[in-house]
Each structure stands twice: as structure tokens, then as C-alpha cells.
Amino acid sequence: MSNNSTPLLEMKGVEKHFGGVRAIDRFDLRIMPRDIYGLIGPNGAGKTTIFNTITGIYQADEGQILFEGKDITKIKPHEAAALGIARTFQNIRLxxxxxxxxxxxxxxxxxxxxxxxxxxxxxxxxxxxxxxxxxxxxxxxxxxxxxxxxxxxxxxxxxxxxxxxxxxxxxxxxPKLLLLDEPAAGMNEEESLELVDFLKKLHHDNPITILMIEHHMDVVSRLCEQCTVLDFGRTLAQGTVEEVKQNESVVAAYLGGEL
Ligand SMILES: Nc1ncnc2c1ncn2[C@@H]1O[C@H](COP(=O)(O)OP(=O)(O)O)[C@@H](O)[C@H]1O
Ligand SMILES: [Mg+2]
Structure with a gap:
């Protein structure tokens, strides 16, 4: 059963290993209906792997994924699409x-x-x-x-x-849930600001929830109330963009980086 207090998407202790690499490690996430939620982290942090486990491209090795309260941990990609989970790809696929x-x-x-x-x-x-x-x-x-x-x-x-x-x-x-993998990648500042307006309007005009992976912090701070910062498959911090920017381990992970 789902109601207003049921997260649209919930990940509990999810792990995905590739050989010795823990691409995602005991990962938790709660996204409420209508959220625009950000997923941030350095390259190789495990962000795309999270999308791949949600959409059934990879099966999680541990943990549970719930969509509208229903267990989708072992879902197949076409089943994810039929349930209302849609995505775009880091490398455009048209x-x-x-x-x-x-x-x-x-x-x-x-x-x-x-x-x-x-x-x-x-x-x-x-x-x-x-x-x-x-x-x-x-x-x-x-x-x-x-x-x-x-x-x-x-x-x-x-x-x-x-x-x-x-x-x-x-x-x-x-879709009910739209997963965007680095939508502003390769865009200059003007183009990414235009993308922000576009996504705001898309979210306003349609009953969708958005989970987006994005490196452009100005895009995330303009769109997302909440975000999770990931490094080596683990959550470093969770909160508003302003909050996570203050977090010491986030600052350390991005030392010399763009945050
Ligand atoms: N199919 C795969 N086979 C082996 N290793 C993978 C595979 N997919 C991802 N990885 C590894 O998992 C880690 C996380 O990758 P990824 O989720 O693509 O990171 P991000 O999207 O945050 O840059 C990396 O170390 C990457 O090399
Ligand atoms: Mg990626």
C-alpha cells in the first residue's frame, strides 16, 4: 500500500560489487513523491551504478529497493519501465x-x-x-x-x-520517476541555466519525481531541495546543498575538485 508518507523510492542497505570493487556499499536513499533529488559525487563514486540497480540493468547483491512501497530489488529493465521508472543516459542513447x-x-x-x-x-x-x-x-x-x-x-x-x-x-x-544521469554534462553555464528552467517547468507541468546525477553544483542547488553525496559507493553526506557543502568529509573528497 502506498500513501502520502510512503517514499516513491527507497533503497535500504543496497550493495553492488564488481569483483573486488564495492561500486555501491550499504547505500540508503529515500525519495518522496514530487521531490527533485540530487545525487552528487566524484567520478567512479557509484552514481550510475545506483541508476542501473534501480532500473534492473544490474541486480543488487545485498539490500532492498522499494518503489511505491513495493519490492523491486529483482526487477527487469522492461518491468521498471512499465512501473513508471524512466531514465536518460550519461552517454546519450538515441x-x-x-x-x-x-x-x-x-x-x-x-x-x-x-x-x-x-x-x-x-x-x-x-x-x-x-x-x-x-x-x-x-x-x-x-x-x-x-x-x-x-x-x-x-x-x-x-x-x-x-x-x-x-x-x-x-x-x-x-513515468512517475525520472532518472537523469548528468543532464548538464558538456553544457556551458548559459546552457545549464536554461536546462534548470526547463526541468523546473517539466516538473511543474507533470506529476513526476526526479532523481538526478549532476556535477554542476549550481544546477543541483537551483533544482534540488535535498541531495546525497557519494564517494567510493558510500554516502558521505545527505541534506541541502548548503548543508553538504559544509560537511568536512565532502570537502575532503572534493579537495581540488569543483564543489
Ligand atoms: N559493469 C561494470 N563492471 C565492472 N566495474 C564496474 C561496472 N560498472 C561500474 N563499475 C565500477 O563501479 C564503480 C562505480 O562506477 P559508476 O557507477 O559508473 O560511477 P559514477 O557514475 O559515479 O562515475 C567504478 O569503480 C566502476 O569502474
Ligand atoms: Mg556515471
């Missing part, structure tokens, strides 16, 4: 040779109801559904400001637009 619109249509198709036979025979119901899906896809492109690029080839878009297209595609699966 169908580069397909149109912008088609990249979103493929994600919309996840939830539609026509059969493969209907699709092959192109029966009227299929045509109606595809028209509806196309309109839906354009709607998502509008929400990320890419509707005028619908027929462009995805791989030809500038980097910042490709990141937005990935987010539009994630939104097309109708």
Missing part, C-alpha cells in the same frame, strides 16, 4: 539515424494496445492509434521545445537538443 519524432514515437509505442498483426495489416484501428501516437509524440516534443525539429535526423541535432530529446523520450513512457 536512435541517431531516425527522425526526432520517430525517437519519441518508439517510446510512446510501449504502452499502446494494437497487435502486431493489426500493425502489419494496417487496419483502421492501427492507423487511428498511430495518428494519435504521432500527435502525442509531437506534444512531448513541444514540451521540450523541439516540435519544429520533429522531422530532423536525431543525430544531426546539437548536443543540448539531443539531451532534451532524450528527456522527451523518457517522458513519453509516462
Amino acid at each position: 536512435f541517431e539515424n531516425l527522425s526526432v519524432k520517430m525517437n519519441v514515437i518508439i517510446a510512446c509505442n510501449m504502452h499502446n494496445r494494437y497487435s502486431v498483426a493489426e500493425a502489419i495489416l494496417r487496419l483502421p484501428r492501427y492507423r487511428k492509434v498511430t495518428k494519435a501516437i504521432e500527435e502525442r509524440a509531437i506534444g512531448f516534443l513541444e514540451s521540450v521545445g523541439l516540435a519544429d525539429k520533429a522531422d530532423d535526423i536525431a543525430g544531426s541535432l546539437p548536443y543540448g537538443h539531443q539531451r532534451k530529446l532524450e528527456i522527451a523520450r523518457a517522458m513519453a513512457t509516462d
Whole structure:
């Protein structure tokens, strides 16, 4: 059962080992519905591995992961998507040779109801559904400001637009939880401030919860009320950005770094 006091996502004592490396070590996390939550830490800290355990790409070796109070520790990636967990990737993964619109249509198709036979025979119901899906896809492109690029080839878009297209595609699966892996990577200050406004609006307009990995501290402090700082797979600090910046072990972990 879930209610307002049930976290949307909870990780309890989660561990993931690769040989001798403890990529995540006794990791705890609680994210309430509608949070925008930040996950920070140096390279190799285990951030992406956390996303991979939540989405079933990796199975946790220890611990428990709950989504809306339900145990999803052993979930498969397609089951995570069906439950409403969507993600973007640290290295953008689009169908580069397909149109912008088609990249979103493929994600919309996840939830539609026509059969493969209907699709092959192109029966009227299929045509109606595809028209509806196309309109839906354009709607998502509008929400990320890419509707005028619908027929462009995805791989030809500038980097910042490709990141937005990935987010539009994630939104097309109708997620409850959106996991963003370094959305501002490779962006300059102006572009990352624009991304902040964009994500604020996306969160305002849709009933989503966001967990984001991000190195740009100005992005995290503008978006996230709470964050967790990770180093060597362990939580160093948890709190507001201002609070974790004061934390001695966080300062030490980032010595010479950008925090
Ligand atoms: N599939 C894998 N096989 C072996 N080691 C891995 C694998 N994925 C991640 N790791 C290791 O786990 C640690 C955490 O990696 P990662 O989660 O990618 O860090 P981050 O995203 O914080 O930079 C690193 O030491 C990395 O080399
Ligand atoms: Mg990573």
C-alpha cells in the first residue's frame, strides 16, 4: 500500500560489487513523491551504478529497493519501465539515424494496445492509434521545445537538443520517476541555466519525481531541495546543498575538485 508518507523510492542497505570493487556499499536513499533529488559525487563514486540497480540493468547483491512501497530489488529493465521508472543516459542513447519524432514515437509505442498483426495489416484501428501516437509524440516534443525539429535526423541535432530529446523520450513512457544521469554534462553555464528552467517547468507541468546525477553544483542547488553525496559507493553526506557543502568529509573528497 502506498500513501502520502510512503517514499516513491527507497533503497535500504543496497550493495553492488564488481569483483573486488564495492561500486555501491550499504547505500540508503529515500525519495518522496514530487521531490527533485540530487545525487552528487566524484567520478567512479557509484552514481550510475545506483541508476542501473534501480532500473534492473544490474541486480543488487545485498539490500532492498522499494518503489511505491513495493519490492523491486529483482526487477527487469522492461518491468521498471512499465512501473513508471524512466531514465536518460550519461552517454546519450538515441536512435541517431531516425527522425526526432520517430525517437519519441518508439517510446510512446510501449504502452499502446494494437497487435502486431493489426500493425502489419494496417487496419483502421492501427492507423487511428498511430495518428494519435504521432500527435502525442509531437506534444512531448513541444514540451521540450523541439516540435519544429520533429522531422530532423536525431543525430544531426546539437548536443543540448539531443539531451532534451532524450528527456522527451523518457517522458513519453509516462513515468512517475525520472532518472537523469548528468543532464548538464558538456553544457556551458548559459546552457545549464536554461536546462534548470526547463526541468523546473517539466516538473511543474507533470506529476513526476526526479532523481538526478549532476556535477554542476549550481544546477543541483537551483533544482534540488535535498541531495546525497557519494564517494567510493558510500554516502558521505545527505541534506541541502548548503548543508553538504559544509560537511568536512565532502570537502575532503572534493579537495581540488569543483564543489
Ligand atoms: N559493469 C561494470 N563492471 C565492472 N566495474 C564496474 C561496472 N560498472 C561500474 N563499475 C565500477 O563501479 C564503480 C562505480 O562506477 P559508476 O557507477 O559508473 O560511477 P559514477 O557514475 O559515479 O562515475 C567504478 O569503480 C566502476 O569502474
Ligand atoms: Mg556515471
